[in-house]
Amino acid sequence: RWPNFVQIKEVGPRDGLQNEKEWVSTEDKVKWINMLSDSGVSEIEYSSFVHPKWIPALKDAREVGKRIKRNPNVTYSALVPNEKGLEHALEAGIDMASVFMSASETHNKKNINKSIAETYPIMKNVIEGAKQEKKRVTGYVSTVFDCPFEGKVKTDDVIRVCERLFEYGVDDISLGDTIGSAVPSQVEELLESVLYRFPNKNIIMHFHDTRGMAIANIVTSMRYGVTRFDSSLGGLGGCPYAPGAAGNVATNDILYLLHGLGISTGIDESKIQEAALFIQEKLEKDLPSRSLAYETSQ
Numbered sequence: 693r694w695p696n697f698v699q700i701k702e703v704g705p706r707d708g709l710q711n712e713k714e715w716v717s718t719e720d721k722v723k724w725i726n727m728l729s730d731s732g733v734s735e736i737e738y739s740s741f742v743h744p745k746w747i748p749a750l751k752d753a754r755e756v757g758k759r760i761k762r763n764p765n766v767t768y769s770a771l772v773p774n775e776k777g778l779e780h781a782l783e784a785g786i787d788m789a790s791v792f793m794s795a796s797e798t799h800n801k802k803n804i805n806k807s808i809a810e811t812y813p814i815m816k817n818v819i820e821g822a823k824q825e826k827k828r829v830t831g832y833v834s835t836v837f838d839c840p841f842e843g844k845v846k847t848d849d850v851i852r853v854c855e856r857l858f859e860y861g862v863d864d865i866s867l868g869d870t871i872g873s874a875v876p877s878q879v880e881e882l883l884e885s886v887l888y889r890f891p892n893k894n895i896i897m898h899f900h901d902t903r904g905m906a907i908a909n910i911v912t913s914m915r916y917g918v919t920r921f922d923s924s925l926g927g928l929g930g931c932p933y934a935p936g937a938a939g940n941v942a943t944n945d946i947l948y949l950l951h952g953l954g955i956s957t958g959i960d961e962s963k964i965q966e967a968a969l970f971i972q973e974k975l976e977k978d979l980p981s982r983s984l985a986y987e988t989s990q
């Protein structure tokens with residue numbers, strides 16, 4: 693049986709834009725996020741408070757946070773790598789902080805310039821700091837299936853990172869197929885272990901769609917009872933520290949799937965399409981979403 697409701701987090705303004713060479717002006721980002729706020733989506737990751745030299749596309753995170761129109765029905769989150777990032781995020785306004793680290797050593801090092809062991813105390817401080825300010829926290833765990841540098845990642849390594857993040861107090865964990873390499877049997881294997889180890893915790897799946905496997909992996913995850921997914925408008929995006937990796941599953945495509953299965957999301961597909969067309973025009977390139985391409989060809 694399918695779930696009645698699935699919760700989508702729109703990560704386009706963060707994961708979608710972070711790898712874009714084309715600069716999107718602050719004004720356009722704000723307009724775009726306001727369009728998303730009006731689509732019925734319940735959570736938007738609006739930017740990233742990382743070092744601007746590492747992710748120049750999102751160097752205006754503080755201004756964006758201050759200028760977006762807040763819809764009281766939407767949770768606004770942003771990526772926070774360390775205490776400095778948290779300070780900036782709190783100043784700009786967040787409802788929820790997204791901390792992140794990888795299950796594989798090399799990706800963690802390339803992405804945030806620290807070993808896994810060095811990252812733990814930073815995570816602990818940021819999570820505790822956010823909690824003191826009454827903010828909820830999501831913990832992203834990257835490279836949960838495969839690492840672009842080390843190959844297959846052991847489930848035990850993923851569980852170990854999840855244990856730490858839950859111990860530090862994250863409200864939920866988003867498991868990232870950072871390079872979009874997993875097939876459903878890998879999803880089954882990981883979820884068997886993760887859901888057995890953390891039966892009462894909130895688990896979100898975060899699929900990149902590099903090889904077109906994301907929808908199959910989402911269907912598989914729902915069979916295991918997962919009802920929360922991250923997606924990016926039009927399929928925009930990718931991790932700059934995962935060479936060749938494509939964007940997240942497109943919000944347009946996952947909505948087509950879910951609504952077609954009779955699962956509600958609270959999201960208006962036509963508003964998502966409008967917002968996808970807006971950013972497509974700003975970036976002057978076609979976004980990868982197949983359903984967006986089909987709808988706009990009609």
Ligand code: HMG
Nearest residue numbers: 741742743746773776777803804805832834835868870931
């Ligand atoms: P670092 O250079 O090791 O930082 O970078 P540091 O602590 O040594 O500090 C060096 C300088 O940076 C200092 O300035 C700090 O103040 C400054 P100085 O004293 O030299 O003038 N600094 C900062 N400035 C602004 N904002 C900050 C900040 N922190 C330090 N937050 C850092 C460490 C984590 C900051 C860096 O490696 C970084 O920004 N990395 C970005 C990584 C990133 O954004 N990756 C993409 C997102 S993750 C992802 O896409 C995966 C995900 O989608 C899930 C999935 O798909 O799997 C989440």
Ligand code: MG
Nearest residue numbers: 707868870931
């Ligand atoms: Mg990602």
